[in-house]
Amino acid sequence: xxxxxxxxxxxxxxxxxxxxxxxxxxxxxxxxxxxxxxxxxxxxxxxxxxxxxxxxxxxxxxxxxxxxxxxxxxxxxxxxxxxxxxxxxxxxxxxxxxxxxxxxxxxxxxxxxxxxxxxxxxxxxxxxxxxxxxxxxxxxxxxxxxxxxxxxxxxxxxxxxxxxxxxxxxxxxxxxxxxxxxxxxxxxxxxxxxxxxxxxxxxxxxxxxxxxxxxxxxxxxxxxxxxxxxxxxxxxxxxxxxxxxxxxxxxxxxxxxxxxxxxxxxxxxxxxxxxxxxxxxxxxxxxxxxxxxxxxxxxxxxxxxxxxxxxxxxxxxxxxxxxxxxxxxxxxxxxxxxxxxxxxxxxxxxxxxxxxxxxxxxxxxxxxxxxxxxxxxxxxxxxxxxxxxxxxxxxxxxxxxxxxxxxxxxxxxxxxx
Ligand SMILES: C[S@@+](CC[C@H](N)C(=O)[O-])C[C@H]1O[C@@H](n2cnc3c(N)ncnc32)[C@H](O)[C@@H]1O
Numbered sequence: 001x002x003x004x005x006x007x008x009x010x011x012x013x014x015x016x017x018x019x020x021x022x023x024x025x026x027x028x029x030x031x032x033x034x035x036x037x038x039x040x041x042x043x044x045x046x047x048x049x050x051x052x053x054x055x056x057x058x059x060x061x062x063x064x065x066x067x068x069x070x071x072x073x074x075x076x077x078x079x080x081x082x083x084x085x086x087x088x089x090x091x092x093x094x095x096x097x098x099x100x101x102x103x104x105x106x107x108x109x110x111x112x113x114x115x116x117x118x119x120x121x122x123x124x125x126x127x128x129x130x131x132x133x134x135x136x137x138x139x140x141x142x143x144x145x146x147x148x149x150x151x152x153x154x155x156x157x158x159x160x161x162x163x164x165x166x167x168x169x170x171x172x173x174x175x176x177x178x179x180x181x182x183x184x185x186x187x188x189x190x191x192x193x194x195x196x197x198x199x200x201x202x203x204x205x206x207x208x209x210x211x212x213x214x215x216x217x218x219x220x221x222x223x224x225x226x227x228x229x230x231x232x233x234x235x236x237x238x239x240x241x242x243x244x245x246x247x248x249x250x251x252x253x254x255x256x257x258x259x260x261x262x263x264x265x266x267x268x269x270x271x272x273x274x275x276x277x278x279x280x281x282x283x284x285x286x287x288x289x290x291x292x293x294x295x296x297x298x299x300x301x302x303x304x305x306x307x308x309x310x311x312x313x314x315x316x317x318x319x320x321x322x323x324x325x326x327x328x329x330x331x332x333x334x335x336x337x338x339x340x341x342x343x344x345x346x347x348x349x350x351x352x353x354x355x356x357x358x359x360x361x362x363x364x365x366x367x368x369x370x371x372x373x374x375x376x377x378x379x380x381x382x383x384x385x386x387x388x389x390x391x392x393x394x395x396x397x398x399x400x401x402x403x404x405x406x407x408x409x410x411x412x413x414x415x416x417x
Contacts, residue, residue, distance in 0.1 A: 175336035329404035
């Protein structure tokens, strides 16, 4: 079915954006990027009739682009607006665009936004460089084996994950399913932990190619989901998400915002708070990140988390800690899985097991205490293993042996006395 009014609106909006882009200087690098974006999503008079879903999707993407062009032009007109200073002589529109609650409001209307810097960063603009690590591709592939999750995984990463597993000699379907138990139960248990915290805002760091942000915002109207990773990765991820959103129609979605954050850089971590409402509660999520940190990185990271959690009255950090004891349990659970996991670790080029700073759960708690943090609740991975669905039969006992005593941890700041 076609809606000609909607198509006309999309044509007019495309022309308006083109006019705004034309006004930018030729040497402005963003001009090229905005034009590329508009060529992909714009609607012209000569275009064939669009389906209603397609026209709606284009309108959403066009509104997002208009917002980005508008913000960029404002910044060019008044460079001092970078940051939060408000010029008392500025026009109402200019002031509104610098106040976080209004930026949030406009993101809420559009329901999807990309940090403008991600659209063009000359230092990261290298198509030859693959920002997705082999481990992230393998995790993505194994997680996507659970079809009941209905994941929207990018086809290319799936094929590459499969190829990497084969190259590592992990071909046996039972071993693959057993390894998948780890990642699928981790994903589901983290979802359960976030849901139980009932926060209207979620920030995920190091999200990689995980589809959680997309799924969460599709299923939770009225919420805000900020997802982030290093800029090299987020540049690609944000566009993948945008393309996925354009292919489908979601009448009521939560807000999804993509930005770049380096979790080892305090300023970068705190900067992402500009997209959130500090008066509302928040869940902060990290998944599959901490296992690769040695002692020094862990100290820097925990100190950044302390700073972040103390910015909010009510904030919970949901994460997976993996201590040496958990790894020993895992290696003893199944010889195929032990071999597979060790292969994946070797792909990271890091000495994952010897560098792990935690002996067991009690040493994790001692570290948290040192950084003024404490455990609020723990959710065992075993609570979700029965829900997983594989092509090969996998006994419940085997599933539980693989995840062992591993838990998802919910961590809060210690109350000030
Ligand atoms: C093993 S992947 C896990 C990805 C995702 N959370 C998942 O479960 O599929 C680890 C991710 O951490 C990201 N990462 C590594 N160092 C980081 C840093 N300093 N700041 C933010 N992200 C980082 C990588 O880019 C990668 O996407």
